[in-house]
Amino acid sequence: MDIFRFGWKYWKKYLPLDILVKLFSLIAILCDLLLPLLSAGIIDYVIAYDPSSPVDEGFIQFLFDGRLGAPASGELFLHLVLLFAGVFLVRIVLLYAKNVTFQWCGVSMECTLRAETYAKLLELDGETLSRYNVGELLTTMNRDTISFKELYSRMILNIFDSVIVIVLSVVTLTMLDWRLLFLPVAVAPFFTVALVRYLKQAKVLFKEIRESYSAINLTVQENIDAVRIVRSFAGEETEMHKFDRDNERVYALNKQEARLSAKYNSIFTLCQQVGYVGTVCVAFALVLSGSIALGALTAATTYVTKIISHIMQISRSFYMMQNQLVSGARLKKFLTEEGAIHDSRALRTAPQRPHFRFEDVSLTLGEKPVLKHITLDLPYGKKLGVMGGTGSGKSVLLKSLSRIYDVTAGDITLDGTDIREYSLEALRSEFAYVFQDVFLFSNTVDANIAFAHPDVPEEEVVRATQIAQADQFIGKLEAGYETVVGERGVGLSGGQKQRLSIARALIKGAPVLVLDDASSALDMATERRVLTSIKEHCPDSTLVIAAHRVSSVLDCDEIIYLRDGEIIERGTAEELIAKNGAFAAVYHLQTSDGQLDDSSYGRAEL
Ligand SMILES: Nc1ncnc2c1ncn2[C@@H]1O[C@H](COP(=O)(O)OP(=O)(O)OP(=O)(O)O)[C@@H](O)[C@H]1O
Ligand SMILES: [Mg+2]
Structure with missing residues (x-):
């Protein structure tokens, strides 16, 4: 029920039409049920008429009282046939109207x-x-x-x-x-x-x-x-x-x-x-x-x-x-599925210069504690690096900022107010994400980049691709910006897809740019150019970079190092190297002779 x-x-909302359909149907049925009676009339009053024992045709008896012609006459036969055809025609028209309407x-x-x-x-x-x-x-x-x-x-x-x-x-x-x-x-x-x-x-x-x-x-x-x-x-x-x-x-x-x-x-x-x-x-x-x-x-x-x-x-x-x-x-x-993330109806507007703060934040997914007691300050303009071994909680931390996951303890605040008090739309307008698993739509390069603002002028798209160091390879594609990339970006290399998704994030022009392992497929020289260019073009924006490569986060104002969802080290690159802890170990592993080495960077965490 x-x-x-x-x-x-x-x-x-289709009830009035539905009633009309039923009415059509009812009349068509009445017509249909009348036809056998008319046939019976033709047999009994025309074909097999016996004047010695006239029959009773029930409620259509009035058709045979002589007004339509004498019994057994050609005139009665003709009238009955015409009546038959008329009833049949009405039925066909009504059935047509009924079928079209209900469909x-x-x-x-x-x-x-x-x-x-x-x-x-x-x-x-x-x-x-x-x-x-x-x-x-x-x-x-x-x-x-x-x-x-x-x-x-x-x-x-x-x-x-x-x-x-x-x-x-x-x-x-x-x-x-x-x-x-x-x-x-x-x-x-x-x-x-x-x-x-x-x-x-x-x-x-x-x-x-x-x-x-x-x-x-x-x-x-x-x-x-x-x-x-x-x-x-x-x-x-x-x-x-x-x-x-x-x-x-x-x-x-x-x-x-x-x-x-x-x-x-x-x-x-x-x-x-x-x-x-x-x-x-x-x-x-x-x-x-x-x-x-x-x-x-x-x-x-x-x-x-x-x-x-x-x-x-x-x-x-x-x-x-x-x-x-x-x-x-x-x-x-x-x-009727209720999502785990509830949107707020509060009409708070998203600030232009957002200041986020994590206050003793923990997050459990299923039964598993994924983030533990994270306290973090992210004022507008800060460049934050997030490092840690695989599965340490970097992506979840970044996603919790825009409530892709909701924290289970503690608060994330935006300008002092819990982010759950902002509507999801307002909150998410603060961020431009480049996710770790790049997804491209099966559409043109141009449409993929201009996803956030489809009407953005061509020059903006070109500028974004220049910052993302994607303009050169796009120029070599057979139809340039109009090249259709296959489903999920089939036909492009991993690094090319990453650069397109960086350009897509830049077009959004949000105050916080989040790069989740976004340059892992780029060689170090290209990565450096991308990051330098982003910092040059968006000097004021907040930048959050999760990475395995120390080269991605060296210039950050603060680097946090996660292990099993906990921040085990924090500070600038120099401070962390001097501390000689987990970050320093990764740093030394990825450098040789004090130089960052493209060939030796690894994902290992000591
Ligand atoms: N939807 C989910 N449900 C349950 N557990 C999850 C979910 N997403 C992530 N996790 C778990 O949370 C932990 C942290 O995952 P996360 O993706 O943040 O790691 P990461 O540091 O980004 O790793 P990587 O460097 O490999 O990208 C992992 O143990 C993972 O198994
Ligand atoms: Mg990740």
């Missing part, structure tokens, strides 16, 4: 659901999102939105249509002769029991089928991302086996579903045939006994066929509904 209520939130409402709801799913994807923090795999998210975005909208646009309408047809056909049959209902009523309990069992089994199966598609999506997605890794490890065969296993599961489950449908469809068809043949026999006996006319026999069989086929339609609709409810449950779960 919860899932229906959840979907109703999206469907209710439009459905597609609109599907697009809204997809847009909200995408917006949620952008809103949720990384930790919450990591509970979903990519395959699952793609299935939710594509299959579930399509399937769930069908529940509202098509299934409920189908059930509505079927109920109306069944009720009206039963009423008409009762008016013709109540005994005609005998067999449909006798078969109904068997049908219902079979239907309930069918639906129960289908629900379980649909859930498994959906999961199997998610698994296949994940395998494909991962392999697209990691195609080079797979090839370099000659892992094609293993991956193919993995894919085959997932694919076979999809195959087996769909086969199971086909068997289930076939089994129950046979039972339903049996009920249908028993109901139909039995009713024809009853109707035949009634014609022979003179209780009903010959025309009524043909009408009655048509109505019984309709009743049975619509009962089948209801069973099919309930069956499909199981699938749609599984999709609805997935969508509801994702769209």
Whole structure:
């Protein structure tokens, strides 16, 4: 019921159109149900008219009182045929209008659901999102939105249509002769029991089928991302086996579903045939006994066929509904997901010259303490270097500044106010990040760089690439700034991608530039030029550099050295070298003869 209520939130805005669709449908059904009566009239009053025993055609008797022509005359036949064609035409037009309208409402709801799913994807923090795999998210975005909208646009309408047809056909049959209902009523309990069992089994199966598609999506997605890794490890065969296993599961489950449908469809068809043949026999006996006319026999069989086929339609609709409810449950779960990072509604404006401070900050991710008792002052303009072995907490520390992760103890303040009191938008406008794992969109070089400000003038883009030392290699690309880089920057070297992402961060023009291992793939001479150039062009900006290379942080106002999430050393490069601790050890390892050595820098921490 919860899932229906959840979907109703999206469907209710189409209610006026939905009512119109139901009205069209109702009139089209009335037209459809009138046709067998008109056919019966043509048989009884034109083709097989017997003046000695005129028959009663129930509520369309008025058509045969002579106004449309004398019985058995060509004139009555013509009028009845015209009436038949007219009713048929009205039905066709209404069905067209109904189909166009309900499909439009459905597609609109599907697009809204997809847009909200995408917006949620952008809103949720990384930790919450990591509970979903990519395959699952793609299935939710594509299959579930399509399937769930069908529940509202098509299934409920189908059930509505079927109920109306069944009720009206039963009423008409009762008016013709109540005994005609005998067999449909006798078969109904068997049908219902079979239907309930069918639906129960289908629900379980649909859930498994959906999961199997998610698994296949994940395998494909991962392999697209990691195609080079797979090839370099000659892992094609293993991956193919993995894919085959997932694919076979999809195959087996769909086969199971086909068997289930076939089994129950046979039972339903049996009920249908028993109901139909039995009713024809009853109707035949009634014609022979003179209780009903010959025309009524043909009408009655048509109505019984309709009743049975619509009962089948209801069973099919309930069956499909199981699938749609599984999709609805997935969508509801994702769209009502509460992120771990809560946005503040406070309208604090982001300061131009932000002053950040860490006060005894600790951060636990899952069960693991990742940052411990960090106290740090980061006034506007400070150049801070962050060093430490791999996994020591550098990236998490940098991300906690803009609340990509929220601290679990202590406070990070911005101009004296807890950063959680700023809206995420205001807070994040303070930063331009170059993340450790570079991501480029499959778009032109220019669009990638101008991501923060797509309308920025060309000269600004060129200037940013000059600072990032990227202008030369861009010039050598076949279409320069208009070269389309592949997904995630395929076609560029690691260092080229890093330089593009540095240029992208510079274009944002935020007061704090955060470089997380952003120059690790550059040779030392290029790295030096990039960093010197950044400092020259943005002399006032705050600069936070996390790195493994001492050369990246030597000029910083303060360097902190992390181990297991704790600051174990802090000071300027000279102070730390003099201290002869962990930083000095890395420094000596990366230099020879007191000179920084490009070839010997390592990631080791003593
Ligand atoms: N989302 C997460 N959930 C749980 N633990 C995490 C998460 N992200 C990072 N960690 C853990 O936090 C610790 C610090 O990670 P972090 O990425 O900050 O290291 P780092 O110093 O940047 O390392 P590197 O030099 O390799 O980039 C690691 O032990 C890591 O396993
Ligand atoms: Mg890192």
